[in-house]
Amino acid sequence: MRTTLTLGDNAFAQAQTYARANAMRLGEAVSELIERGMQITAKGEVTIVKKGDFYVFQSPPGTPVLTSAQVREMMDAE
Numbered sequence: 001m002r003t004t005l006t007l008g009d010n011a012f013a014q015a016q017t018y019a020r021a022n023a024m025r026l027g028e029a030v031s032e033l034i035e036r037g038m039q040i041t042a043k044g045e046v047t048i049v050k051k052g053d054f055y056v057f058q059s060p061p062g063t064p065v066l067t068s069a070q071v072r073e074m075m076d077a078e
Helices: 009-021 026-043 068-077
Strands: 047-051 054-058
Touching: 009 026
Parallel strands: none
Antiparallel strands: 047 054
């Protein structure tokens, strides 16, 4: 199906990077990413909930917690 989408700059950049890395057209990449996201939500692996003004991912019970200190360490390692 052919359609026109307006993507945010960050979403476009990420989809474009994904498309290039997987040797596919942008539309194919966007379709695949949407389908993968829907599968994750349907399986109950990740739930998106709104908390105040923010949307957050709610992981399944037992998922290890990633602290902000660990995130900073990962970012510094890059």
